[in-house]
Amino acid sequence: MTCREFMDAAAELTPSQLLRIQTSGQSLAAHAGDCRGCAEWLKSHRLLGNALQTLSAATANAGASPAVEASVLRAFRAQKSAPKIVAMPEPAVRRWWQLSRAFEIGAYAAVAAALIVGAFLGSRLLHGRRAPQQEEQAKVVVAPVVPNSVPQAAPIAAEIPTRAAENAAEPAVREVSERERKRAPVSSAAKAAGATTDRLDYVAMMLCDPLMCSGEEHVVRMELPATTDGSTQQTVLADVVIGDDGLIRGMRIVN
Amino acid sequence: MLAEHTDEQLLELALNRNEEAFTALYRRRQGPVYRFALHMSGSPQVAEEVTQDVFVFLLQRGRDFDPQRGALGAYLFGVARNYVRRAMEKNYTDATTLTPAEDDDPVLVTEFDPMRDIARSQTSQAVWKAVLSLPEHYREVVVLCDLQEQTYADAAQALGCALGTVRSRLHRAHEMLARKLKNTAPMLAGFPGDAARCLS
Numbered sequence: 001m002t003c004r005e006f007m008d009a010a011a012e013l014t015p016s017q018l019l020r021i022q023t024s025g026q027s028l029a030a031h032a033g034d035c036r037g038c039a040e041w042l043k044s045h046r047l048l049g050n051a052l053q054t055l056s057a058a059t060a061n062a063g064a065s066p067a068v069e070a071s072v073l074r075a076f077r078a079q080k081s082a083p084k085i086v087a088m089p090e091p092a093v094r095r096w097w098q099l100s101r102a103f104e105i106g107a108y109a110a111v112a113a114a115l116i117v118g119a120f121l122g123s124r125l126l127h128g129r130r131a132p133q134q135e136e137q138a139k140v141v142v143a144p145v146v147p148n149s150v151p152q153a154a155p156i157a158a159e160i161p162t163r164a165a166e167n168a169a170e171p172a173v174r175e176v177s178e179r180e181r182k183r184a185p186v187s188s189a190a191k192a193a194g195a196t197t198d199r200l201d202y203v204a205m206m207l208c209d210p211l212m213c214s215g216e217e218h219v220v221r222m223e224l225p226a227t228t229d230g231s232t233q234q235t236v237l238a239d240v241v242i243g244d245d246g247l248i249r250g251m252r253i254v255n
Numbered sequence: 256m257l258a259e260h261t262d263e264q265l266l267e268l269a270l271n272r273n274e275e276a277f278t279a280l281y282r283r284r285q286g287p288v289y290r291f292a293l294h295m296s297g298s299p300q301v302a303e304e305v306t307q308d309v310f311v312f313l314l315q316r317g318r319d320f321d322p323q324r325g326a327l328g329a330y331l332f333g334v335a336r337n338y339v340r341r342a343m344e345k346n347y348t349d350a351t352t353l354t355p356a357e358d359d360d361p362v363l364v365t366e367f368d369p370m371r372d373i374a375r376s377q378t379s380q381a382v383w384k385a386v387l388s389l390p391e392h393y394r395e396v397v398v399l400c401d402l403q404e405q406t407y408a409d410a411a412q413a414l415g416c417a418l419g420t421v422r423s424r425l426h427r428a429h430e431m432l433a434r435k436l437k438n439t440a441p442m443l444a445g446f447p448g449d450a451a452r453c454l455s
Contacts, residue, residue: 011426052382052401055402059402065303071307075314
């Protein structure tokens with residue numbers, strides 16, 4: 001047995017157990033007989049065990065005084081004479097807890113309802129916004145259909161693709177045609193309303209470049225003198241397309 | 256008749272307001288609790304107060320005791336340990352009163368041989384002083400395992416730590432005690448000097 005093994009084995013024993021180790025016949029004692037250091041360790045721990053036993057024996061009969069017993073029994077009797085604690089507070093607590101639980105569930109339900117209502121209103125609001133936008137688009141499309149087409153008399157005339165291809169302002173033509181393609185349903189509606197024939201009645205005044213005259217136009221019906229020299233008082237009704245800049249884009253004679 | 260009841264049965268009866276059962280339980284368990292507090296604090300006054308507090312606690316919170324987790328004795332040691340700690344934290348006893356005085360020496364076994372009695376008394380005084388000078392967590396295991404002769408498992412339950420911790424603390428505490436006794440009372444114990452270790 002090595003010293004390390006001796007220490008490991010001895011560490012498992014209490015001092016009182018060390019006292020019981022015989023001087024012969026045990027490996028611990030045998031090693032202690034050969035090794036002076038371990039023998040001294042064993043001796044010191046045996047003495048420690050002896051001393052602890054002495055202390056333990058010296059206090060073996062020690063106990064609390066009768067006064068302590070009397071005091072504890074007094075406490076016991078005081079508790080005994082006290083009214084027995086009925087489980088009243090517990091239900092009360094439980095009821096409060098249940099109430100609070102109900103509140104909690106109610107709060108959750110309220111939050112969920114608020115979310116649902118919010119989602120519904122939000123969707124409604126979105127729909128509401130989209131609808132006017134669409135209407136607006138439709139208006140924008142329908143109203144300017146005629147004037148837009150007027151300055152773009154070339155494009156109107158360019159409904160014939162060959163002419164459009166020949167047009168010098170090819171990008172503008174392409175742009176207009178794309179725009180018109182986008183507004184296809186509206187323009188088809190307008191066609192259905194006879195807008196096509198109206199559009200064809202307009203005469204482009206060519207007073208502005210189609211690229212520059214991109215603003216809004218208004219159709220104004222007005223009475224115009226039938227002749228330019230003023231020889232007759234006769235007037236004709238005409239729809240005049242006027243741009244934001246005050247320039248006339250086109251016109252048609254109504255009667 | 257109540258003497259045949261286990262601690263747990265007595266506690267159950269006591270909690271149902273059976274005074275005899277409570278008295279029997281108190282008389283059975285007050286000694287170890289008192290001695291534990293005495294060895295830990297070194298003061299009989301603290302030991303008495305701790306004993307009283309432990310049993311009043313048992314009256315009030317005895318229902319918290321769970322027999323599945325260990326014996327009632329170990330549970331009481333655990334409660335006593337907390338009260339002793341509390342008393343020490345409150346500076347109820349300072350370092351000087353912790354050292355047992357001659358008058359405080361508890362009931363020593365008196366025999367006719369006065370020399371032997373004196374030697375025993377001196378030995379126990381020296382050992383007690385050495386035990387009291389140990390750090391608290393080492394002192395606890397020495398008091399429980401060596402002086403109260405509790406098993407490692409019970410000590411572990413009372414201290415709320417692992418069994419291996421109790422073992423290692425006890426081993427270390429013994430080393431410290433042996434060193435202290437060699438330094439302070441070599442004439443009493445005859446402790447050898449530092450051994451030349453050959454950890455081969």
